[in-house]
Amino acid sequence: MNRLLSRSLWELGFFLGVAFFVVLAAFPFYWMVITAFKENSDLYDVSNIPFWFNDPPTLEHIKYLFQETLFARWLWNSLVIGLCVTAITLVTAVPAGYALARMKSRKGEALGITIFLTYLVPPTLLFLPLSRIIAELGLQNSMWSLVLVYPTFTIPFCSWLLMGFFKALPVEIEEAAIVDGCSLFGAFVKMAIPLSLPGILTVVIFTFTLTLQEFVYALTFVSASDQKPITLGVATDLIRGDIFYWGEIMAGALIASVPVAIAYNLFLDRFISGITGGAVK
Amino acid sequence: MAVIAEPIAKPASRFQFFFDRREVLDMFLVAPAVIYVLLLVGLPLLLAVYYSVSTYTVYDPTWTFVGLRNFIDIIQNPTFIETLVNTFIFTFGSQLLGLVLGKFGAFLLLRPFPGRKIVRALIVLPFVIPVALATIAWRWLFDSLYSVFNWTFIALGILDRADVPNWLGTPWLAMLCVIIINAWRFFPFAIVIFLAGITAVPQDVIDAATVDGAGFWRRNYQIILPMILPIMVIGLIFGIVFTFTDLSIVFLLTQGGPVGATSVLGFAGFQTGIVSGDVAHGAAISLFMLPVLLVVVVFMLRFIRRREI
Numbered sequence: 001m002n003r004l005l006s007r008s009l010w011e012l013g014f015f016l017g018v019a020f021f022v023v024l025a026a027f028p029f030y031w032m033v034i035t036a037f038k039e040n041s042d043l044y045d046v047s048n049i050p051f052w053f054n055d056p057p058t059l060e061h062i063k064y065l066f067q068e069t070l071f072a073r074w075l076w077n078s079l080v081i082g083l084c085v086t087a088i089t090l091v092t093a094v095p096a097g098y099a100l101a102r103m104k105s106r107k108g109e110a111l112g113i114t115i116f117l118t119y120l121v122p123p124t125l126l127f128l129p130l131s132r133i134i135a136e137l138g139l140q141n142s143m144w145s146l147v148l149v150y151p152t153f154t155i156p157f158c159s160w161l162l163m164g165f166f167k168a169l170p171v172e173i174e175e176a177a178i179v180d181g182c183s184l185f186g187a188f189v190k191m192a193i194p195l196s197l198p199g200i201l202t203v204v205i206f207t208f209t210l211t212l213q214e215f216v217y218a219l220t221f222v223s224a225s226d227q228k229p230i231t232l233g234v235a236t237d238l239i240r241g242d243i244f245y246w247g248e249i250m251a252g253a254l255i256a257s258v259p260v261a262i263a264y265n266l267f268l269d270r271f272i273s274g275i276t277g278g279a280v281k
Numbered sequence: 282m283a284v285i286a287e288p289i290a291k292p293a294s295r296f297q298f299f300f301d302r303r304e305v306l307d308m309f310l311v312a313p314a315v316i317y318v319l320l321l322v323g324l325p326l327l328l329a330v331y332y333s334v335s336t337y338t339v340y341d342p343t344w345t346f347v348g349l350r351n352f353i354d355i356i357q358n359p360t361f362i363e364t365l366v367n368t369f370i371f372t373f374g375s376q377l378l379g380l381v382l383g384k385f386g387a388f389l390l391l392r393p394f395p396g397r398k399i400v401r402a403l404i405v406l407p408f409v410i411p412v413a414l415a416t417i418a419w420r421w422l423f424d425s426l427y428s429v430f431n432w433t434f435i436a437l438g439i440l441d442r443a444d445v446p447n448w449l450g451t452p453w454l455a456m457l458c459v460i461i462i463n464a465w466r467f468f469p470f471a472i473v474i475f476l477a478g479i480t481a482v483p484q485d486v487i488d489a490a491t492v493d494g495a496g497f498w499r500r501n502y503q504i505i506l507p508m509i510l511p512i513m514v515i516g517l518i519f520g521i522v523f524t525f526t527d528l529s530i531v532f533l534l535t536q537g538g539p540v541g542a543t544s545v546l547g548f549a550g551f552q553t554g555i556v557s558g559d560v561a562h563g564a565a566i567s568l569f570m571l572p573v574l575l576v577v578v579v580f581m582l583r584f585i586r587r588r589e590i
Binding site for chain 1: 315409
């Protein structure tokens with residue numbers, strides 16, 4: 001009986017612990033949702049219980065976002081930036097990852113590590129000189145500056161990730177293709193690339209989410225409202241003086257976060273094995 | 282000894298003359314990535330060093346060499362020393378809190394239970410939501426008038442409406458908020474890293490230790506911990522680098538305030554170099570990150586090397 005009691009106490013503690021973590025992690029997200037759909041009169045009344053809807057939920061904030069602000073434009077900007085950066089990343093990182101995986105010398109390994117380490121060079125160290133370079137190129141205040149700069153972190157990360165994928169691909173398949181008359185380059189294009197499509201898909205997802213998450217470069221290079229990507233627009237443009245439009249801000253944050261959260265969640269394990277580089281085998 | 286087959290001559294391909302050697306092809310394939318990174322990471326890094334020893338500003342872009350004067354100016358400024366201390370408090374405070382939460386979270390998630398996948402998806406939310414948007418949500422949670430935490434304290438009768446905390450307006454509370462948000466953002470990452478490490482420990486190693494008489498603690502701290510140490514260190518390095526150089530959280534939550542209480546290196550560099558246009562001093566401030574980053578990079582290199590050998 002005593003054993004049963006201590007066992008169920010242990011179980012209770014376990015699930016309380018799990019509940020604590022879920023609430024800790026998800027509460028700000030829940031708050032985003034509830035704020036986004038609340039009437040202003042409900043939102044700014046401290047005598048109401050804030051945890052749920054006291055008035056019926058409303059789509060007012062989302063409507064306002066699309067009709068009265070540049071929100072749709074920011075969504076579009078983010079999409080364009082994401083697509084361009086993904087294209088640049090694929091064109092450079094796929095061949096680089098492949099070559100790094102096939103280099104047998106110590107030099108190749110060192111090159112791979114060096115490229116990956118540039119991923120760790122922080123934006124806050126580079127933003128000053130980059131802002132001068134962008135000014136020289138006449139790209140200041142334009143979303144195209146971000147298309148130029150974002151590959152500086154997506155290329156290193158994705159080259160490293162793809163290197164892992166290509167390493168896992170048996171080199172014998174390419175050798176067989178070469179024996180059958182393929183050139184070295186042909187073996188890469190016709191054999192290695194089609195076989196690593198899952199890896200390339202992962203890279204596409206990551207490049208996209210990394211561009212959506214970025215904030216520092218966007219803040220530094222773009223101040224024109226109609227050029228902002230969505231994260232920057234929502235975080236800085238829905239504030240007039242000291243007044244925060246909380247309903248609209250949270251609605252915008254929600255719309256921007258949901259796709260990123262879902263995509264990232266699905267690919268999280270690959271992300272982790274990418275950055276740890278299989279430190280534990 | 283019999284000759285089995287003669288290799289058939291390869292038909293000539295268009296690229297054969299360029300790429301018939303593996304090394305040439307590899308160099309050609311890796312070149313675009315390397316050039317991109319050299320031009321937009323390597324060159325700016327050198328430029329940052331160059332700016333930091335000049336008098337370059339946005340308004341007066343002349344390149345006068347002044348040696349280490351900018352660095353001396355900065356060190357002699359007491360506000361900067363405060364910023365430097367803040368950066369260390371922010372980094373180590375949030376990493377410590379994140380690691381503790383991560384360790385406990387991983388311990389809970391290790392055990393299979395119904396709905397574990399959904400629980401995991403919810404727990405990793407802080408790491409997968411764009412940090413700028415999450416910070417804005419936290420700013421709303423810490424709002425001076427409508428903070429839900431304050432509302433709860435009042436409703437539960439713990440605090441009176443007159444003496445509720447002004448989260449972002451009190452220096453030490455503001456620092457605590459910034460630390461909490463960053464720890465909140467990184468603890469799911471720590472959980473996932475711990476889990477990836479622990480599940481990679483082969484079960485037979487643990488079984489062998491159990492047979493040899495190792496108890497729960499001994500298994501944990503003498504078998505599992507040393508085996509997951511490399512992966513933990515890499516996770517921690519990422520956490521440290523991205524926290525030490527962070528700008529988004531402070532910029533969106535407190536703007537470095539109140540009175541510089543939450544100003545960190547990234548924010549100070551932004552204020553001086555971008556907002557005030559004093560590129561030279563801004564670059565010098567940012568370069569104070571470099572020593573820390575170098576130490577971290579050396580660590581990382583050693584761990585990666587150990588793995589490869």
